Amino acid sequence: MEEDHLEQTRSLIAKDFDLVKTSSLIEAELLEAIANRVAEMIEENKDLLLSYMYRLDIDEGKILFALSPLANEPAHVALGRLILERQKQRAITKLTYKTPKLDDWAF
Structure with a gap:
């Protein structure tokens, strides 16, 4: 994962799940x-x-x-993996489709 995608993902996860000190975590630690x-x-x-x-x-x-019970890993890990993957998708979307600032618009 690219560094800016990872940084955006960390930010989303920290905000949504009240986690602190995510800024230096690699993906496995996250x-x-x-x-x-x-x-x-x-x-x-x-x-x-x-x-x-x-x-x-x-x-x-x-x-x-x-x-x-059919899952290959414990429920908390499997759910955590789903959350991480979804947050990575959201981060990519946010970085790809940035909304312009309103003061940049010409009226």
Whole structure:
């Protein structure tokens, strides 16, 4: 992942999941931080976690599979991976389609 995409992804994840000190994390460490936060949310407030995932527009089928016994990894890691992948997609979109500042528009 390119550095500016990674930086944007870190920023989105830090904001959405109340994580601090994400600015220097590599992708694997970021996944671990997300997975740990997801594990906390599964225990404390699963509805809030699912609400976040819905707001991030993560495919419901993927979420259900990640929570099923058929998943290849623990639920918190699988959900963390889905979140990271979606946030990477959002970061790429934000960097690709930047909105011009209003003061740059000519009326």
